[in-house]
Amino acid sequence: MRTVVLENANEAVRALKAGELVALPTETVYGLAGLGLEPEVLAKIFAAKDRPTFDPLILHIARPGQISQLASEVPHDARRLVDNFWPGPLTLVLPKKPHVPDLATAGLGTVAVRCPRHPLMRQVIEKVGSPLAAPSANLFGRLSPTSAEHVVEQLEGRIPYVLDGGPCEVGVESTIVGFLPDGVYLLRPGGLPTELIERMIGPLKRPTSSGTASEGGQSAPGQLPQHYAPVTPIVVIDGWHQLLPGDGVLTLKDVPEGHGGAVIQLSAKGNLKEAASRFFEALHELDRAGVLRIAAVRFPEQGLGLALNDRLLRAAATHKK
Numbered sequence: 001m002r003t004v005v006l007e008n009a010n011e012a013v014r015a016l017k018a019g020e021l022v023a024l025p026t027e028t029v030y031g032l033a034g035l036g037l038e039p040e041v042l043a044k045i046f047a048a049k050d051r052p053t054f055d056p057l058i059l060h061i062a063r064p065g066q067i068s069q070l071a072s073e074v075p076h077d078a079r080r081l082v083d084n085f086w087p088g089p090l091t092l093v094l095p096k097k098p099h100v101p102d103l104a105t106a107g108l109g110t111v112a113v114r115c116p117r118h119p120l121m122r123q124v125i126e127k128v129g130s131p132l133a134a135p136s137a138n139l140f141g142r143l144s145p146t147s148a149e150h151v152v153e154q155l156e157g158r159i160p161y162v163l164d165g166g167p168c169e170v171g172v173e174s175t176i177v178g179f180l181p182d183g184v185y186l187l188r189p190g191g192l193p194t195e196l197i198e199r200m201i202g203p204l205k206r207p208t209s210s211g212t213a214s215e216g217g218q219s220a221p222g223q224l225p226q227h228y229a230p231v232t233p234i235v236v237i238d239g240w241h242q243l244l245p246g247d248g249v250l251t252l253k254d255v256p257e258g259h260g261g262a263v264i265q266l267s268a269k270g271n272l273k274e275a276a277s278r279f280f281e282a283l284h285e286l287d288r289a290g291v292l293r294i295a296a297v298r299f300p301e302q303g304l305g306l307a308l309n310d311r312l313l314r315a316a317a318t319h320k321k
Ligand code: TXA
Pocket: 026, 028, 029, 030, 031, 032, 055, 056, 057, 058, 091, 093, 105, 108, 110, 111, 112, 114, 116, 134, 135, 136, 137, 172, 173, 174, 176, 178, 187, 220, 221, 222, 223
């Protein structure tokens, strides 16, 4: 099967309605979309990505009000997040309605819901007329795609279509907040800065390595320590003394002097938003540059820097195995 690059949203709508998979642009990363309430379609998504079925999917809706089609309960603080940050790079995990398939939620009592901001994505969901499941359109554990070309690189031959919407604006996956029986958790730092959420609803709990206390103590599904890896080994460094000759360097702002290897500076002004929008593209580029090692300078632990450090540390952990 060749993967066809579509320019027209209506062709994507037609394929999705027929139960086929289409990779779609969102403001965060490209998602591999399919009908979210059809178990056979969900099974195709897991197969195309080589993704284990214990890792639940996010269901995407066109309008914030559609949340009640999927969630059985929307707590007051969740409602405030919806009112302030949707559509946008925020996913909420809430108690699920019974009709949401187990395959979407990995058998959990909760469902992850997101209302994306990307106009093409919203238009497609609206026209399909049903929520779309869409994990990032990469192979399981590999770099997330922020362009249609990235999708084709990894999924060529595995999916029939990708809708080209140009590069993703935010560049890092959505922030996931879980409203669980024992509290409100930051399940994944992401494209909506954590500080903005905490300013509105107070401090979020962080899952421990053994997971959240709810769901029978089961670890937060999908939050595997290894994830988002380039093929090239990656290390996170805190200063130039840790650099080896020939390393490919990923840096926010400061550039090493006289370094022989490839260097990618994400933002000359040190702007984290600009850095996030270029982050995965830069890792793809260093991966292609044929360096032996990628040395990534740790980002400041604030705003989008939290999400970027999270992705770097997961990528580094993959190669420590
Ligand atoms: O920005 C994004 O969120 C992108 C775009 C395409 O929307 N999607 C995305 O999906 O990043 P994915 O599948 O790569 O990551 C979804 C993660 C899962 O790995 C899991 O950790 C979490 O969402 N998740 C989903 N359902 C959950 C649930 N019921 N409880 C806890 N975590 C859940």
